[in-house]
Amino acid sequence: MDETDLNRYNIDWYNQVRGKSKIVIKPKTTEEVSKILSFCNEQMLAVCPQGGNTCVSGASVPVFDEIILSSDLMNKIISLDENSGVLVCQAGCILENLNNYVADKHLLLPLDLGSKGSCHIGGNISTNAGGLRLLRYGSLHGNVLGLEVVKASGEILDCLSTLKKDNTGYHLHHLFIGSEGTLGFLTKVAIQCPPQSKAVCLAFLAKNELGEILSAVEVIDTPSMDTVNEHLKLSSPIGKHEYYLLLETKGSDEGHDQQKLNKFLESVLNTNLISDGAIASEPAKYHAMWALRERLPEAFLHDGYVFNYDLTVPLEYYYKLVADVREHVGSRAHRVFGFGHLGDGNIHLQVSVKEFSKQMKQHIETFLFKKIKELNGSISAEHGVGFLKAPHLSSIKNESSFKLMKSLKALMDPNAILNPYKVLEN
Template identity: 65%
Template sequence: MFFNFRKCVNIITLTVRKSHSIKRFTHRKTDLTKVTYNVQRQNFNELQQKHIDFFRKLLGEHRAVMGVSNLEKYNEDWINNLKGSSAIVLKPKSTEEVSHILSFCNDNNLAVCPQGGNTGLVGGQLPVFDEIVISTELMNEIISLDDNSGVVVCQAGCVLESIDNILAEKGLMVPLDLGAKGSCHIGGNVSTNAGGLRLLRYGNLHGNVLGLEVVKANGEILDCLSTLKKDNTGYHLKHLFIGSEGTLGFVTKVAMQCPPRSKHTNVAFLGTQNFGKVLKTFKKAKQDLGEILSAVEVIDSSTMEFIDEKLNIKSPIGEYPFYLLIETSGSNESHDTEKLNTFLETALNKHFILNGIVASEPAKINTIWSIREKIPEGFKLCGAVFCYDVSLPLEHYFTLVDDMNIYMGNLSEKVFGFGHLGDGNLHLQIEMKEFSKEVKDHIEPYIFKRIKDLGGSISAEHGMGFLKAPYLDIARPQSAIKLMRDLKILFDPKGILNPYKVLPWRIF
């Protein structure tokens, strides 16, 4: 049999331990976003002492945070590509406090930037100028959990992994799993309509969020916090805010349906000869594994080389052009294991796959998953990295990676791709020795036009944010953009909610 299980897991465990001990995470100097991208500030008022006095009276000094050193983590993204210049971060604990803040900011024409765990890749969570950052980090209460219906209601600042840990005690799980689960907030997940690792099985948040509580720009609290799985009383207003990235309203509470936690999980890590074999393996997996298939991730050889170089994490099965991570989860161990083994034997006999390992114990499953989940940690060790989160038809999934390798030539250090094959979501990275606005301009809008030509979407799960907003007209027809603008004006007439995001902020 081809599964050299014990040896391979030991290899992974050793390399992951080494990556934890790395102290080389550099903090390169980041220029202000407004300077790098030559953004024109909109006509908002600047923060004055009377505004500070109001916020401190409402929240107290400890929850109205000021000072350059205190604000650094709220002004910069985690890969040091963007930097705002907010002078104050507000930390409300309740919906009512958010309401008072937004009402005051709207009356005083002060722009605000909602922020959760600051894990985004396109700058939707960061100020561009001096917007007032409203952080949800203290809005972290689980309000209710009905283990009969499987519905949880929580505040927007609850960390995804913390929710999942609480649900686990009731035999439930969050229908969303991300590499950033230990720091991202559910409000931010909702605001970007996050997909994650198991969308193939559980779908995105549009299908799992039952209700929302949202504060509008003028401070009005909009209660759409239904916990019913069927509720067709009028327009489904909650869907306007899922994926709107804080530009239409501030999400304060979330009601979400949560499926039962699987009793048995298997993970297979496989090597394949080419992408054609990857697709054949994926198709066979859907046919043979059916209802127990929960995730299918793909990694190319350049990505594996990248994490070996940056994090000393090696492939546990040797070198192959492509790698697949396939997860099954169900309620019957013998049934699930038999189905998986049958699938793997068939895939091997048909030469769809060349080698692999399988794990069923939780610690070993986590070790294999860490190969995929730790990839973004390597971004911090690059001089710079341009990250593109896109969706593509499966037949063109890696066409974009090949095209960009040719297009970049010797301008980049490495072009590599990985992602959620199960839903067509590719994460394409271009590694650079240092950040270059000229090279970024060379990449864009070429890459976005190429994605459209291939029948894809320029944003799969991270939203448009700041970085992709100028290219909305590539992705959407003018009639759709006009309607989006009309909705923005209706919900936020003064434009104070997360300006410079989603809708284009410059003219080509």
């Protein structure tokens, strides 16, 4: 493998950070992972666990020359219980492949991401990815039933329960959901797959009348839509407006759901809460609408250097945060824009500039993270802490929680070989 081949593993998807690893190891089995980590632990060799490398916080690439342990070849589906809807697979399975597989059995993965064509389910779980439909199906803490994990020492930890209810002792597998590869390497996953909905509708718009059938509420601002239009030639089906809402419903009765959606649209139009809208139930129109949201990260890769932040704030401050940052950076930025999961308070805030500078990064983050703390928000809603946000975690977390996290890391990985410099800055 030459340096060009290594770039895929050393450079993150957003080209924000670059490691210098010369070694990528691709095991196929849990036993191989165990032997690799046992050796690395004994020799005090640092390891960077990596899935599809779509992480945006710098968690999935080495900081220096750590050995990259890739799950690329751990891509086997082990079993699917069609009665319970429980899927068991290796951690390197690509999310979209899993969803296609269970779709044949009229099931779906409770997770949907723009990077679904390349991200790995193990990486999704390691970062506790939220995605487009957390509003309907909840977080991975509620959907992952069990995990098989290899500890830093090489010991295999079997928590691969497929039971929906198992209340015996500590729920150890939850330790690894969101741990970003710092406590162990995920090898196998048991995940609950809900049934597919019989009726799906998508509208450019949201309100409480749709509660029992609502599955996603996404917001896109004008600068975000402009970015998609300029770089990908995708345009809004309803012309230009200040904000856009993508509202998706999923239910079991198409007539009932369509009636509820039409009633909702009529009420918000009559009260001037929206100025225009479009509905799609046909697959082609449905996918075209979703592409406006899902391809946004692809679009802003062409918009200069983009500082991107994945935040959770109380809903009353949801877009005000974007406006505050826009005012703070002023003419120093080419574009400040926001989009995200309105249904769960997760805003993706982007600041595009001509080129990267440490001064600009500090100017943004000193202001932004102070504001997040004042609002009792989170500096990472769904993409993890990784390397880029690790320096800020201790100031956001309360002291007792941060100390406990460090104690767990020391217990699980005493030689600190797993994903060093990530999350806790060890």
